[in-house]
Amino acid sequence: xxxxxxxxxxxxxxxxxxxxxxxxxxxxxxxxxxxxxxxxxxxxxxxxxxxxxxxxxxxxxxxxxxxxxxxxxxxxxxxxxxxxxxxxxxxxxxxxxxxxxxxxxxxxxxxxxxxxxxxxxxxxxxxxxxxxxxxxxxxxxxxxxxxxxxxxxxxxxxxxxxxxxxxxxxxxxxxxxxxxxxxxxxxxxxxxxxxxxxxxxxxxxxxxxxxxxxxxxxxxxxxxxxxxxxxxxxxxxxxxxxxxxxxxxxxxxxxxxxxxxxxxxxxxxxxxxxxxxxxxxxxxxxxxxxxxxxxxxxxxxxxxxxxxxxxxxxxxxxxxxxxxxxxxxxxxxxxxxxxxxxxxxxxxxxxxxxxxxxxxxxxxxxxxxxxxxxxxxxxxxxxxxxxxxxxxxxxxxxxxxxxxxxxxxxxxxxxxxxxxxxxxxxxxxxxxxxxxxxxxxxxxxxxxxxxxxxxxxxxxxxxxxxxxxxxxxxxxxxxxxxxxxxxxxxxxxxx
Numbered sequence: 001x002x003x004x005x006x007x008x009x010x011x012x013x014x015x016x017x018x019x020x021x022x023x024x025x026x027x028x029x030x031x032x033x034x035x036x037x038x039x040x041x042x043x044x045x046x047x048x049x050x051x052x053x054x055x056x057x058x059x060x061x062x063x064x065x066x067x068x069x070x071x072x073x074x075x076x077x078x079x080x081x082x083x084x085x086x087x088x089x090x091x092x093x094x095x096x097x098x099x100x101x102x103x104x105x106x107x108x109x110x111x112x113x114x115x116x117x118x119x120x121x122x123x124x125x126x127x128x129x130x131x132x133x134x135x136x137x138x139x140x141x142x143x144x145x146x147x148x149x150x151x152x153x154x155x156x157x158x159x160x161x162x163x164x165x166x167x168x169x170x171x172x173x174x175x176x177x178x179x180x181x182x183x184x185x186x187x188x189x190x191x192x193x194x195x196x197x198x199x200x201x202x203x204x205x206x207x208x209x210x211x212x213x214x215x216x217x218x219x220x221x222x223x224x225x226x227x228x229x230x231x232x233x234x235x236x237x238x239x240x241x242x243x244x245x246x247x248x249x250x251x252x253x254x255x256x257x258x259x260x261x262x263x264x265x266x267x268x269x270x271x272x273x274x275x276x277x278x279x280x281x282x283x284x285x286x287x288x289x290x291x292x293x294x295x296x297x298x299x300x301x302x303x304x305x306x307x308x309x310x311x312x313x314x315x316x317x318x319x320x321x322x323x324x325x326x327x328x329x330x331x332x333x334x335x336x337x338x339x340x341x342x343x344x345x346x347x348x349x350x351x352x353x354x355x356x357x358x359x360x361x362x363x364x365x366x367x368x369x370x371x372x373x374x375x376x377x378x379x380x381x382x383x384x385x386x387x388x389x390x391x392x393x394x395x396x397x398x399x400x401x402x403x404x405x406x407x408x409x410x411x412x413x414x415x416x417x418x419x420x421x422x423x424x425x426x427x428x429x430x431x432x433x434x435x436x437x438x439x440x441x442x443x444x445x446x447x448x449x450x451x452x453x454x455x456x457x458x459x460x461x462x463x464x465x466x467x468x469x470x471x472x473x474x475x476x477x478x479x480x481x482x483x484x485x486x487x488x489x490x491x492x493x494x495x
């Protein structure tokens with residue numbers, strides 16, 4: 001076999017230096033192939049890069065990356081008709097659907113590294129790639145050629161990601177602590193999720209499975225991130241407490257090895273409460289945990305039940321109290337706009353944010369998120385959307401739906417516009433929140449008591465001013481639609 005020159009391409013990883021380039025690059029390099037990595041959020045795709053490559057693999061770990069990947073695949077195919085193109089990552093499974101990247105010849109989801117290497121090895125031997133575990137890729141009306149699809153859960157030898165092939169950390173999102181900004185490294189301690197929230201793309205692939213990352217290899221990766229200047233680490237697991245014993249070991253090792261670093265994690269509301277009295281949050285705080293991202297989604301218990309979130313609106317209040325008692329700030333995410341949402345539900349979310357002193361903790365994009373229903377979504381088989389969804393929309397990689405109240409569809413677009421301007425112009429949190437609240441009240445024709453007149457539950461208030469609470473400077477979100485700026489400034493053009 002001869003080596004293959006593989007161009008690994010990322011379009012978006014939430015503003016982080018892309019782990020999903022560095023990890024497969026390390027595996028391919030160890031097998032003897034030549035690798036280049038391009039992150040088109042900060043770099044440009046050149047004719048020379050495409051001419052150099054013997055194969056191109058696009059990383060699609062989330063919705064925004066998949067949407068942007070369309071432009072990349074078209075550009076590469078226009079420059080090099082017939083060049084082998086693979087998609088890999090969580091959203092690669094969408095490649096079997098109508099209008100979905102017909103330029104690709106392979107799509108690999110789940111634990112993709114070994115299968116991606118097998119695809120490249122097949123190219124080097126001039127053989128057809130035969131997936132070890134081929135997965136069905138249902139065709140919809142208008143579907144043309146479909147790539148071979150596999151969903152892999154193989155356990156591979158974990159290597160230290162090849163971060164030397166990536167742009168410098170200075171080009172990525174930073175931790176903001178008031179006026180202080182710190183470079184951030186992104187790692188994962190586990191993959192998959194043990195839960196099956198119906199709107200989440202993770203169970204569509206992992207179906208309750210998890211895969212742990214070896215602590216030694218993860219610590220070695222953090223060590224190289226520190227050498228690159230990182231002072232804060234984001235653990236990007238879908239839920240850091242899926243395996244609480246593993247999580248404790250990870251943080252114990254992290255705290256003893258890197259006592260000067262801070263970190264953040266993502267944890268479900270129900271897991272925050274499950275560990276409210278076992279000492280895990282004070283332990284995390286002492287090890288440097290600054291904030292916890294958690295999917296609150298809605299203030300309506302009926303909507304939460306439809307999404308199978310496993311918590312209630314009252315639980316959110318208690319989770320905020322638990323975290324702040326340990327000196328950790330919550331950073332909620334929301335899905336305000338769903339096929340079941342009413343104007344009252346939207347305003348209830350604004351009230352929850354005010355009542356729980358979360359104005360400084362919620363990025364404006366969170367108030368504009370619209371429910372995505374990708375192919376394979378558990379919502380489609382749950383009966384919760386019966387009669388509410390339209391045909392599959394390949395442009396948006398989601399089934400279409402409209403709100404029962406047409407004002408909400410218009411409001412969602414307006415709040416998205418405000419969020420985009422707030423992000424681009426670095427608005428203060430209070431300004432962004434109040435602008436979005438006024439917009440919602442005006443469009444919905446409803447006004448409620450001013451937030452400063454409402455009683456705040458005991459124990460939920462933060463000790464920090466809204467503008468000083470820890471956050472990452474990348475304000476966009478994995479489940480948000482790409483912004484016009486992202487679509488227009490992707491460093492890749494079709495000739």
